[in-house]
Amino acid sequence: MASAFFANWRQNIIYIGFLVIFVVFAATLADKGFLNPNNLLNIVRQTAMIAVMAIAMTFVLSAGEIDLSVGAVAGLSTVTVAMAIAVGGPVVGVIAGLATGLAVGMFNGWLTTRVGIPSFLTTLAMMGIAKGVAMWISATAAVPILSPGYSWLFGGGNIGPVPVLLLWMVILGAIGHIVLRRTGFGRRVLATGGGETAARYSGIDTKAIKFKVLVISSSAAALAGMLYAGRLQSGRFQLGEGDELSVIAAAVLGGTSLFGGRGTVIGTIVGALMIGLINNGLILMGLEFSQQLIARGAIIILAVALSQKRT
Amino acid sequence: MNATAAAVRMTGISKAFGGVRALDDVSLEILPGEVHALLGGNGAGKSTILKVLNGVHRPDQGTIEVGGVPLTTHTPEASRAAGIAMNYQEMSLVPTLTVAQNIFLTRERRDGIGFIDDAEAERRAAEIFAMLEVFVDPKAIVGDLGAGQKQLTEIAKAISQDAKVLVLDEPSTALAVSDVERLFVFLRKLKAKGVAIIYVSHRMDEIARIADRATILRDGRHVITAPLSELPIDTMIEHIVGKRSKGLADVARIQATKGEVLLELKDVSGAHKPEHVSLTLHRGEVLGLAGLLGSGRSSLARVMAGIDPVASGEIRIKGRAIVIRKPSDAIAAGVALVPEARATQGIIPAHSVGSNMILAVIGRLSKAGFVDTKAANALTDAQIERLKVKTASRDHAVATLSGGNQQKVVIGKWLATDPEILILDEPTAGIDIGSKAEIIRLVRELAASGKGIIMISSELSELLTACDRILVMADGRVYQDLPREALEDPAVPADDLAHRLQAAEQRLQIEIQKALAGEEN
Numbered sequence: 001m002a003s004a005f006f007a008n009w010r011q012n013i014i015y016i017g018f019l020v021i022f023v024v025f026a027a028t029l030a031d032k033g034f035l036n037p038n039n040l041l042n043i044v045r046q047t048a049m050i051a052v053m054a055i056a057m058t059f060v061l062s063a064g065e066i067d068l069s070v071g072a073v074a075g076l077s078t079v080t081v082a083m084a085i086a087v088g089g090p091v092v093g094v095i096a097g098l099a100t101g102l103a104v105g106m107f108n109g110w111l112t113t114r115v116g117i118p119s120f121l122t123t124l125a126m127m128g129i130a131k132g133v134a135m136w137i138s139a140t141a142a143v144p145i146l147s148p149g150y151s152w153l154f155g156g157g158n159i160g161p162v163p164v165l166l167l168w169m170v171i172l173g174a175i176g177h178i179v180l181r182r183t184g185f186g187r188r189v190l191a192t193g194g195g196e197t198a199a200r201y202s203g204i205d206t207k208a209i210k211f212k213v214l215v216i217s218s219s220a221a222a223l224a225g226m227l228y229a230g231r232l233q234s235g236r237f238q239l240g241e242g243d244e245l246s247v248i249a250a251a252v253l254g255g256t257s258l259f260g261g262r263g264t265v266i267g268t269i270v271g272a273l274m275i276g277l278i279n280n281g282l283i284l285m286g287l288e289f290s291q292q293l294i295a296r297g298a299i300i301i302l303a304v305a306l307s308q309k310r311t
Numbered sequence: 312m313n314a315t316a317a318a319v320r321m322t323g324i325s326k327a328f329g330g331v332r333a334l335d336d337v338s339l340e341i342l343p344g345e346v347h348a349l350l351g352g353n354g355a356g357k358s359t360i361l362k363v364l365n366g367v368h369r370p371d372q373g374t375i376e377v378g379g380v381p382l383t384t385h386t387p388e389a390s391r392a393a394g395i396a397m398n399y400q401e402m403s404l405v406p407t408l409t410v411a412q413n414i415f416l417t418r419e420r421r422d423g424i425g426f427i428d429d430a431e432a433e434r435r436a437a438e439i440f441a442m443l444e445v446f447v448d449p450k451a452i453v454g455d456l457g458a459g460q461k462q463l464t465e466i467a468k469a470i471s472q473d474a475k476v477l478v479l480d481e482p483s484t485a486l487a488v489s490d491v492e493r494l495f496v497f498l499r500k501l502k503a504k505g506v507a508i509i510y511v512s513h514r515m516d517e518i519a520r521i522a523d524r525a526t527i528l529r530d531g532r533h534v535i536t537a538p539l540s541e542l543p544i545d546t547m548i549e550h551i552v553g554k555r556s557k558g559l560a561d562v563a564r565i566q567a568t569k570g571e572v573l574l575e576l577k578d579v580s581g582a583h584k585p586e587h588v589s590l591t592l593h594r595g596e597v598l599g600l601a602g603l604l605g606s607g608r609s610s611l612a613r614v615m616a617g618i619d620p621v622a623s624g625e626i627r628i629k630g631r632a633i634v635i636r637k638p639s640d641a642i643a644a645g646v647a648l649v650p651e652a653r654a655t656q657g658i659i660p661a662h663s664v665g666s667n668m669i670l671a672v673i674g675r676l677s678k679a680g681f682v683d684t685k686a687a688n689a690l691t692d693a694q695i696e697r698l699k700v701k702t703a704s705r706d707h708a709v710a711t712l713s714g715g716n717q718q719k720v721v722i723g724k725w726l727a728t729d730p731e732i733l734i735l736d737e738p739t740a741g742i743d744i745g746s747k748a749e750i751i752r753l754v755r756e757l758a759a760s761g762k763g764i765i766m767i768s769s770e771l772s773e774l775l776t777a778c779d780r781i782l783v784m785a786d787g788r789v790y791q792d793l794p795r796e797a798l799e800d801p802a803v804p805a806d807d808l809a810h811r812l813q814a815a816e817q818r819l820q821i822e823i824q825k826a827l828a829g830e831e832n
Contacts, residue, residue: 178426181427182426182427183426183427184417184419184427186427187408187412187416187419187427188417190405190407190408191405191408191416193407194405194406194407194408195404195405195406195407198403198404198405198406199405199416200387201365201367201387201399201403202387202403202405202416202417203387203388203391203417204416204417205388257407260407261405261406261407261408262407
């Protein structure tokens, strides 16, 4: 069936697009070191945090919700981690970071499912609150992290040639993929976003599902913040700023529906890598930052437009 | 009978929505190992009581026992845990999941390590469909399926649950006659295992074949529960129709003079439905479309109003062939549709009566882009007066009005466009009996004032009261074109209006059942 092939072609546009862009860059930017393994690993290093947040965002979008606070929560967690490490060492730091994510996520979830404020507004407000708290407790100054072990494990280290960040991305991606595709929880998430009434009639506690995906999202954002902090050996409120847009773009590029019910973690990771790839290529081309923004926006619009299902 | 615990015992259930009483002190008892038919006309309260049983609605009053155990929490989860399974009319399917994923939603098959095993679910789903001897692809995405296949998926989902109480709400609408027989064979097996089955259907012949006992509801009240042996089909229909028609029977039928032909359809087909429909509508005439859900009545209305495309055939208005591609073409040609879903397609509930009334004519009421408030208010007041809309003022939100008055606002909104042809799709759905009679009186008046009206209603007594001629539809086709008089029963005395209406309703019921069976005369 030609139409079935066409539908699949649209569904798989992200993989085709990724390959096309990769090949174009490889051909045109080879002399500028695009194919240099170090450059390619750098793309991974720059994309890992976006990918980690986007994996969780896939769950949020699949459940028919959205989380705009991820960038700010990542920034907040860099600060809480760095401050906690300074006081109590790396273990306390990790606990503080995760606690930050859980606390914000539970608050988002409570406001969205119990008070009934749409997650768009809840998390938009939380974006400001998280950033404000981060600025306040750090007095807007960078907080250094003096724990080499922490920095190695959370973002800075390599195992042979392989960056630890790549491992984080791959492991979390694998877990995310299996949870979404093969567990009852993942199925409930997709059902909640695909048809909330039907899901409720089928006996799914859709509010609990929405609460959980928002907690997962904030926790992943906090982890991304911990990776930022480890890689840059400090906590600052500006880290992660504006990431929410890249995160949502990565998920949507990958084939996750903004309207819920459809999501793919693998697509999301490729989407994140594609954004990293575009950023990297545009820099190597020598475009100015202003031109990069325009080109990146245009490519994303094109890709999303192509992936839309026509009726 | 009290010695054995009833599978379901619902006692004194009442439920109201807004001001409308959907259920009034209804009791229902279902025994293990019986097929219990639940019967009633539209708005009798069948689906409400089923939704109370399923935990979708919380009863205002009354108690529910399942297998002798009181049901204290009213949620779908609690009812499911108590052993109740039901096929909702497409309501419980997630459009983005596959057929198999939907059937086993929340009861997913697991593999050795505890992960979801979709392949196993697809095999099990295929087995269920094979047992029913129908074909539905377990891997298909539900959103891509047609209505019939969705219904089958709903049925498969309900029967896959090994429930103690199985509720089947209109399961046969999607099935061919031979498929229904296979469903019955399966139900008899379940029955032998002691499962209690509640069966809802509009097809009396099915009820007579499968049910052991029946309960009939009317206007939210319990009418009778009796073994089928004591309920021949005409007795059933009598109880269903009952005195419900009384409020309607005394609606005066202003004899409109039939004028020129306003609308003519020649062999019109839509993309899917309707199929090859021809009809004529005269000035001053009310034409009714009768048929069950899915018979193509609403599709026909949408095609005439330019919402769905015309695939083939010709539409003529006042003898002139016209092309209707979009709703504004229809409006320009003088066709207005009062749509089926009042809350979503008809009104903007939070906006005032006034701003709803002028919605379709904002362009005509505007000067240099500004709405002429005086003209708008004059129009609104005139419509409120003409249609006798009960509202505190033109500035009150439509949501504060009763269902009947909301419907009048929708009708008023379309009358403002000054249509010659008015199509009303289920204009009395969800409104109380008094307002229904008023809407029908209004329909007669509009016809008498020289408009041509097409009315769709699932309430046959209303069609019979309102219409001069009735088309009987099934599967997208018109099977019968009956003048209203043809449905009269000469044996009933002419002055016994209520009884005459009841007799006519029974005749129309029979015509619809015949059309379903594909009989053309």
